[in-house]
Amino acid sequence: MAGIADVARSAGVSKSTASRALTGSGYVSDETRARVRAAASALGYVPTMWAVSLATGRTNTVGVMVPSLDRWFFASVVEGIQSALLTDGYDLVLCCAPPGSDSRRRMFAHSLARKRFDGLIAVGVEPDETEREQLAAFARPIVSVGHDGGAMSISIDDRAAARIATEHLLGLGHTDVVILGGDPDGRRTSVGDGERLLGYRSAMTDAGLGAAARHIPCEVSLPGGYGAAVEMLADRRTRPSALVGVCDEVAVGAMIAARRLGVRVPEHLSVVGIDDHSYADMFALTTLQQRPDEQGRTAARLLLDMLAGEVAPPRHLLEAPRLVVRNSTAAVSDAASAIVGASRRRT
Amino acid sequence: MAGIADVARSAGVSKSTASRALTGSGYVSDETRARVRAAASALGYVPTMWAVSLATGRTNTVGVMVPSLDRWFFASVVEGIQSALLTDGYDLVLCCAPPGSDSRRRMFAHSLARKRFDGLIAVGVEPDETEREQLAAFARPIVSVGHDGGAMSISIDDRAAARIATEHLLGLGHTDVVILGGDPDGRRTSVGDGERLLGYRSAMTDAGLGAAARHIPCEVSLPGGYGAAVEMLADRRTRPSALVGVCDEVAVGAMIAARRLGVRVPEHLSVVGIDDHSYADMFALTTLQQRPDEQGRTAARLLLDMLAGEVAPPRHLLEAPRLVVRNSTAAVSDAASAIVGASRRRT
């Protein structure tokens, strides 16, 4: 409860000197500074942050908008942001609301307007028209993660990721490769799913397989991928020989579906995902790695730099995805022998 | 950028009247109030929250401590809290750090001391001695979720949940049932894993099977459960006939391990979890349901009530777990025929 006045009195100096000594701004003799510091810690002095904010105009707080927390990507990004902010003594106020929800509208109307934070990190947020205006009115630094929202953004190269995934499959000789996940039209999905669809399509057409390109939409989640895959794999006519998941969660869902239906991965079905989710290793899923926690950390540092007054030019950081080959993909030529091997093993 | 002074001027009243009209405290004629309100919204006035805080001493912010976000339970609780707070116009500052981490120490030292929030919700936090003191020094309302931390807490009845899970298995005729997940000694785990172990043990001893009780420790996560289960199930001598997962993530991990090893669930192995995770349905996992988002909402409302001055007596809300029977458990007598059926199907 001790205020700076107490510290000043106890150190035998004025409030202003105490303030200078503590904040490190302005001239203070080393000796005085030491005395003030000692007094402060003796009294357990901690500046009252809202008083500081009122005086300085800065809040030492950044806002983080995110559609939900129960997806690995979002949770990891937020954790990354948190850890980077903590280092600089910044607090993080969470604004978590799914797009189109009532909460989301309130978030934008309410929290942004209060200018409660010095800057904002938007994770997987695709603002609609109204929201875009509100963001502009916010008039403070914004950096976005997971898509190309604002002037400043960080994400993996979603298109390249999907392209590489597809080409990996193509390179193994597959011709019937589908992409699983996302909305039917490939819009309104978060985290660059649209881009991923594009990457897939371009890889297919480049291989002269444009006509064979097939998008199986489904909710972007493990159960979502599972459900759609069960349906698709159950029917021999719709079953592809390879599949790229719009993200690992969907891909893993598909693998589980395959296992349940007795479709062996990778012998009968090759699967590749995008993300390198924490489950990927356990499922031996070949995938394109991204590091959401690192993206979060980078976003936070970028924002802090901007807040520190460094006028960085607008830029879009595109993390290059790295192909991690595990054991969910196989060449088509192997398929036949693998099947033979499998059935031999069974009998 | 319009301040209350602008509103006052534009409405032709004094700052104090404007303030009263807007906050609703004190006498203002209806007519004046209307005029002020109009002026405020015309100017797009939004009170600067740190000025309000400085004047009132309240911050309209609550802190949420949580060990991590990438577990379903935590993420869901936080989402629940967020939604409840939003309704009351409260902001949520996130303090996310795993126990024992450097970040965690900073959180406690730094964020709590700044008295940055009016109250705190601790989710799955088991404070050590130092931390307990710091929490006490915080001197503001605290409610905890997921264990019996403070004066006010919310959780499911973990012990009952594990007991019911175990009894369900026992009732199906199983005698070799193990519990999977958590630390070797059953301590230092979050979310009441210790309690769950106790519930399991008491159910076993009550059934005269105390000597047969077996705890397989593992990291409380899907991969954790998977890894431990692979090891345990691979050896016929260590393979139990039934298994209760300390939570659904572990249980699902075990089911995946079982599938991979050709151990059929429920024919060869019965599995029950605790949580009713979003994956539970897809795996047809029998489990004991809890609703973390509801717990979060309840916690938030409780805290807000306390902040509103309602002196609620300290209490520990124990949500009763509900058994959701799906398809991961079977009676032992069925096992033999099931195995026969299965092998017949294979040949």
Place this chain on the structure above:
DNA sequence: TTGTAAGCGTTATCAG
């Protein structure tokens, strides 16, 4: 019912 004036705890300005 309304206005005046005094804070709330810091920082920032500007003389000393």
Place this chain on the structure above:
DNA sequence: CTGATAACGCTTACAA
């Protein structure tokens, strides 16, 4: 190098 003194934007006695 240090110390008064004035902000910061709002609320709240207290007086009118």
